[in-house]
Amino acid sequence: MSKMPDIMWLAEIKKDDIPSVGGKGASLGEMNAVGLPVPPAFVVTAQAFRRFLVESGIETELFGKLENLDVEDADVLEASAEKAMKTVMDAKMPESIKKSIIESYTKMGDTTVVAVRSSATAEDLPDASFAGQQETYLNIKGENDLIEAIQKCWASLYGARAIYYRAKQGFEDRGVDIAVVVQKLVYSEKSGVMFSSHPVSGEPTTIIEASWGLGEAVVSGIVSPDNYVFDQRTHRVIDRYIANKIVEILPDGDKGTKEVDIPKDRQDSPVLSVEEIEKLAKFAKIAEDHYDTPQDLEWGIVGGTIYILQSRPITTITSKSSGKKEKSEDTGKILLEGQGASPGIATGAVVIVNSIKDLSKVKDGNIMVAKMTNPDMVPAMRKAAAIITDEGGMTCHAAIVSRELGTPAAVGTKKATHMLKNGQVVTIDGEKGIVFEGGELKNADKTAQPVITGFAQAPIITATSIKVNVSLPEAAKRAAATGADGVGLLRIEHLILGLGKTPQWYIRNNKEDEFINELYTGIKTVMDEFNGKPVWVRTLDAPTDEFRNMKGGEEEPEEHNPMLGWRGIRRDLQSRDQFRLQVEAFKKLWNEGYDNLGIMFPLVGHPDEFIAAKGLMKEFGVDVENRVLGIMVEIPSSAILIDDFIAAGIQFASFGTNDLIQYTLAIDRNNQNVAYMYRPKHPAVLKLIKYAIERCRAGGVECSICGQAGSDPEMVKWLVETGITSVSANIDAISKIRETAAKTEKKIILDAARKQH
Numbered sequence: 001m002s003k004m005p006d007i008m009w010l011a012e013i014k015k016d017d018i019p020s021v022g023g024k025g026a027s028l029g030e031m032n033a034v035g036l037p038v039p040p041a042f043v044v045t046a047q048a049f050r051r052f053l054v055e056s057g058i059e060t061e062l063f064g065k066l067e068n069l070d071v072e073d074a075d076v077l078e079a080s081a082e083k084a085m086k087t088v089m090d091a092k093m094p095e096s097i098k099k100s101i102i103e104s105y106t107k108m109g110d111t112t113v114v115a116v117r118s119s120a121t122a123e124d125l126p127d128a129s130f131a132g133q134q135e136t137y138l139n140i141k142g143e144n145d146l147i148e149a150i151q152k153c154w155a156s157l158y159g160a161r162a163i164y165y166r167a168k169q170g171f172e173d174r175g176v177d178i179a180v181v182v183q184k185l186v187y188s189e190k191s192g193v194m195f196s197s198h199p200v201s202g203e204p205t206t207i208i209e210a211s212w213g214l215g216e217a218v219v220s221g222i223v224s225p226d227n228y229v230f231d232q233r234t235h236r237v238i239d240r241y242i243a244n245k246i247v248e249i250l251p252d253g254d255k256g257t258k259e260v261d262i263p264k265d266r267q268d269s270p271v272l273s274v275e276e277i278e279k280l281a282k283f284a285k286i287a288e289d290h291y292d293t294p295q296d297l298e299w300g301i302v303g304g305t306i307y308i309l310q311s312r313p314i315t316t317i318t319s320k321s322s323g324k325k326e327k328s329e330d331t332g333k334i335l336l337e338g339q340g341a342s343p344g345i346a347t348g349a350v351v352i353v354n355s356i357k358d359l360s361k362v363k364d365g366n367i368m369v370a371k372m373t374n375p376d377m378v379p380a381m382r383k384a385a386a387i388i389t390d391e392g393g394m395t396c397h398a399a400i401v402s403r404e405l406g407t408p409a410a411v412g413t414k415k416a417t418h419m420l421k422n423g424q425v426v427t428i429d430g431e432k433g434i435v436f437e438g439g440e441l442k443n444a445d446k447t448a449q450p451v452i453t454g455f456a457q458a459p460i461i462t463a464t465s466i467k468v469n470v471s472l473p474e475a476a477k478r479a480a481a482t483g484a485d486g487v488g489l490l491r492i493e494h495l496i497l498g499l500g501k502t503p504q505w506y507i508r509n510n511k512e513d514e515f516i517n518e519l520y521t522g523i524k525t526v527m528d529e530f531n532g533k534p535v536w537v538r539t540l541d542a543p544t545d546e547f548r549n550m551k552g553g554e555e556e557p558e559e560h561n562p563m564l565g566w567r568g569i570r571r572d573l574q575s576r577d578q579f580r581l582q583v584e585a586f587k588k589l590w591n592e593g594y595d596n597l598g599i600m601f602p603l604v605g606h607p608d609e610f611i612a613a614k615g616l617m618k619e620f621g622v623d624v625e626n627r628v629l630g631i632m633v634e635i636p637s638s639a640i641l642i643d644d645f646i647a648a649g650i651q652f653a654s655f656g657t658n659d660l661i662q663y664t665l666a667i668d669r670n671n672q673n674v675a676y677m678y679r680p681k682h683p684a685v686l687k688l689i690k691y692a693i694e695r696c697r698a699g700g701v702e703c704s705i706c707g708q709a710g711s712d713p714e715m716v717k718w719l720v721e722t723g724i725t726s727v728s729a730n731i732d733a734i735s736k737i738r739e740t741a742a743k744t745e746k747k748i749i750l751d752a753a754r755k756q757h
């Protein structure tokens with residue numbers, strides 16, 4: 001045997017050092033070498049163990065005891081193993097080895113707590129062939145305990161199972177050595193596991209599971225962890241599920257670990273920041289690339305430092321089916337990533353719209369690129385094949401309008417207006433929010449196109465009524481083709497987007513009739529497509545900044561925070577004329593027999609506002625007691641005071657989750673910097689919704705949703721289970737929402753029936 005050191009640090013270990021450092025030691029060394037942040041460790045080599053056997057003088061005695069042993073005789077085997085282990089434990093470790101170990105330990109910091117693990121070393125043999133000798137001693141602190149733990153690992157080579165195993169495999173006891181890994185123990189504050197690629201499909205998406213405390217909680221399954229999905233192609237977090245984490249495992253002094261309850265305030269908070277997800281995913285990719293096969297990794301984070309504790313191949317996918325290589329080679333170069341705001345794929349030439357002057361440059365089939373879209377841009381948006389913005393999130397104006405137009409859109413890309421050039425040909429995937437270079441997305445998933453199926457097969461009947469959000473008259477036909485049970489939200493401000501003038505402009509220029517007529521015609525176009533089904537039209541709710549560039553917009557007040565400003569019913573109650581014109585349009589429709597028209601008031605925070613709006617309508621000549629009037633629940637106060645609204649006579653309430661989330665969590669829905677914190681399923685949001693649903697049910701009032709969350713199947717499942725009466729979704733989401741509602745209803749019925757039996 002060549003002269004090898006007693007101790008090797010991870011950085012000194014090479015792949016072919018298995019005979020000296022064992023499988024485990026070599027694997028840690030390799031991980032360290034490729035740049036994975038492995039906790040510091042050194043290995044007490046097989047040569048040190050061999051020297052111990054020789055210099056302590058136990059070699060002959062030890063192997064003598066094991067020769068000609070009948071391993072099938074359990075009693076004999078057990079007794080011999082016990083004696084052999086005692087021989088090893090009683091032997092004196094050579095001073096020089098002891099000294100090397102202690103020096104190395106001291107280098108780590110002599111109060112460092114370490115894990116001491118056996119690492120089998122027979123050449124050409126994988127670890128698995130050494131079942132029974134993988135002893136591990138955790139929480140080892142101090143020189144004496146460390147030396148004892150190392151000796152215990154050595155002794156474990158002569159445990160009954162290990163001897164039996166070797167005999168059965170035909171290995172000589174003398175021929176097998178053992179190395180011992182001494183590794184700094186990471187007391188993870190958060191930890192978990194991750195799959196470098198999707199464990200079932202092999203897609204290049206890294207799945208990370210995370211929970212508080214030590215990793216055992218996730219590995220053993222005692223806690224349901226957060227789940228984060230990171231797309232390695234786009235380098236974006238594409239999904240996250242924040243679980244309710246009840247317990248964590250923490251170190252218990254010297255006694256190992258203990259299970260403790262997680263304090264309430266941490267139970268529902270996300271374990272990982274975006275930065276941490278990105279770093280973890282980067283390490284997963286390094287491991288997968290290095291081993292050339294998808295990896296299952298264990299990780300821990302302490303004091304902001306990430307450690308990779310283990311990496312091994314995922315057994316559920318073969319590297320061939322991972323599809324990783326084919327995918328990344330076939331897809332065009334990614335130029336930008338934002339939020340997928342409106343599904344569909346389109347290719348075209350870029351036109352950058354910096355100001356209103358540029359709008360006329362957008363021709364049919366162009367890709368319109370703007371910092372953020374304004375209502376005055378809608379005529380150009382109608383022509384565009386796709387829309388890309390720098391700013392905004394899933395519920396911003398650009399996203400909502402694009403969805404209705406059926407135009408693919410990526411919003412919140414941060415730098416599209418700087419990165420892209422006029423005339424440059426790009427392809428956008430509006431489902432994923434990715435902008436690719438060039439004209440063809442070879443591997444494009446064409447199913448991402450919005451598919452409006454209508455009722456090709458037998459209709460799915462749901463007790464929950466499934467309505468659609470539609471505001472642009474040109475989208476009415478597509479909306480009705482979904483077979484929706486009505487319109488759950490028609491936004492007046494979007495209906496008048498194409499007019500280019502603010503309502504106040506019409507008033508100031510004595511063109512009230514023109515405005516009333518525009519509203520009347522637009523609403524009628526939608527209602528005619530829905531033939532007697534309920535259509536809820538919402539009174540104006542345009543933040544002042546959205547009207548700024550329209551004719552008359554210069555008169556709009558400058559507000560520090562338009563989202564919290566003069567919008568919704570609060571503005572209409574002060575701008576009586578503006579409200580009156582809308583009511584005149586409604587009256588015209590009612591007078592023509594459109595009794596299915598219901599009116600919804602936005603941004604209502606107190607029942608007095610509903611009472612005042614109803615009072616004004618009455619003053620303007622509406623038979624308010626015989627008309628359907630309701631409110632948006634989009635300020636927490638309206639959910640909290642829902643009983644008072646019911647007492648004030650609302651006939652329906654509809655959750656405007658786009659705003660309810662931003663006002664509950666103090667997250668600006670248009671701000672891409674905080675988009676990752678915008679959580680529809682935040683427990684506070686769910687609590688408000690649940691309470692309001694329950695009170696509406698008790699009060700016999702229809703309860704609906706028309707915010708973006710109503711287009712999310714997972715959310716809709718929860719809403720139906722919680723008792724919502726109707727859901728209003730985007731045109732492209734109707735069929736999957738209908739299916740979700742139907743499945744959920746069936747399950748509720750089935751569960752109830754099973755309970756009875």
Ligand code: PEP
Nearest residue numbers: 634656657658659706707
């Ligand atoms: C909402 O807030 O959820 C909503 C539907 O209204 P808007 O998006 O127009 O604010």
Ligand code: MG
Nearest residue numbers: 634656658659
């Ligand atoms: Mg709203």
